[in-house]
Amino acid sequence: MANTIELRPAEECRYAAVALGEVMLRLDPGDLRIRTARTFAAWEGGGEYNVIRGLSRVFGLPTAVVTALVDDEVGHLVEGFILAGGVDARWIDWAISDGVGRGVRNGLNFTERGFGVRGAKGVSDRGHTAIAQLRPDQVDFDRLFGEAGVRWLHTGGIYAALSEQSAETALAAVKAAKKHGTVVSYDLNYRPSLWKAIGGQPRAQEVNRELARYVDVMIGNEEDFTAALGFEVPGVDHTLDTLPVEGFAAMIDAVAATYPNMGVIATTLRTVRSASVNDWGAVAWSPSSGLVQATHRENLEILDRVGGGDSFASGLIYGLLTGADLTQAVELGAAHGALAMTTPGDTSMVTVDEVLKLARGGNARVDR
Helix, strand or coil: CCCCCCCCCHHHCCEEEEEECCCEEEEECCCCCCCCCCCCEEEEECHHHHHHHHHHHCCCCCEEEEEEEECCHHHHHHHHHHHHCCEECCCEEEECCCCCCCCCECCEEEEECCECCECCEEEEECCCECHHHCCHHHCCHHHHHHHHHEEEEEEEHHHHCCCHHHHHHHHHHHHHHHHCCCEEEEECCCCHHHHHHHCHHHHHHHHHHHHHCCCCEEEECHHHHHHHHCCCCCCCCCCCCCCCHHHHHHHHHHHHHHCCCCCEEEEEEEEECCCCEEEEEEEEEECCCEEEECCCEEEEECCCCCCHHHHHHHHHHHHHHCCCCHHHHHHHHHHHHHHHCCCCCCCCCCCHHHHHHHHCCCCCCCCC
């Protein structure tokens, strides 16, 4: 591989990739607002889970999710979605239901897509969830990474922010992964609403800086790197229509100097013109490749932007897992993210052929 990531041989690993994170039940009002809807479509979704679900359903790789659900009807509904996505559910920790959700519950996420000048809106109901209470000793990480074998672990800042407990479990997971030679990717995914009750931004930076020491592939946007790690992007002016690639290059240099363990650093580039039209692209860096940039798509039309960054991550990871150089991998990530935002729901509904076609410069001409 042209990059500085050493992968375990596929033949000694049951899983190409495993995610650690929360899987919530997404309730989607379609074209309506949450406050006016009377029916909702049910999906599954979660920042870390969306990535390996894409690696499974879109790219055909064997994956699993480490998560926790309540052993009740809602929990098993989410399990059914996970299984339908081709993701191995055997590593789910099942919490005993108390019948009312007083002590432990499953997470819900109401999400409306937005349109034009009305932005997308998410309303999460995820307090006291089973996954937020998962302890390191409830998962046999040595059996997962050692006996079963995993080439790639993906987790991120959403899971780490669920509770003080989840931050400890994330740290235990990445340490175990590194012990067994598993590549670790981490999406910073900074959410102020998740951190405000457990120490705010100072605590977010403390947790993420500790986890970053074990990360091989770091992913985020410019706000994430600033808020979660404390690295500024020089030259950013959010009143302008473009984001300076030179600023990202300087920021990435600073991150790489602080964390020499990182073999790849990647960030999406998004300018929001409206809820329905964004400029979309990405850059990535490795010591051997330097900074590379994906095709920048201006005025990209969007149906549902939720999960676009997660699909970027899964395309990038797919490229790196299958031996693509960093330029090819970041093109795959940007193409998959762009396509995923043309369909509803958190998870991707596209095919690998569609991703490859767009990454190679294809267009939206009818395919008959």
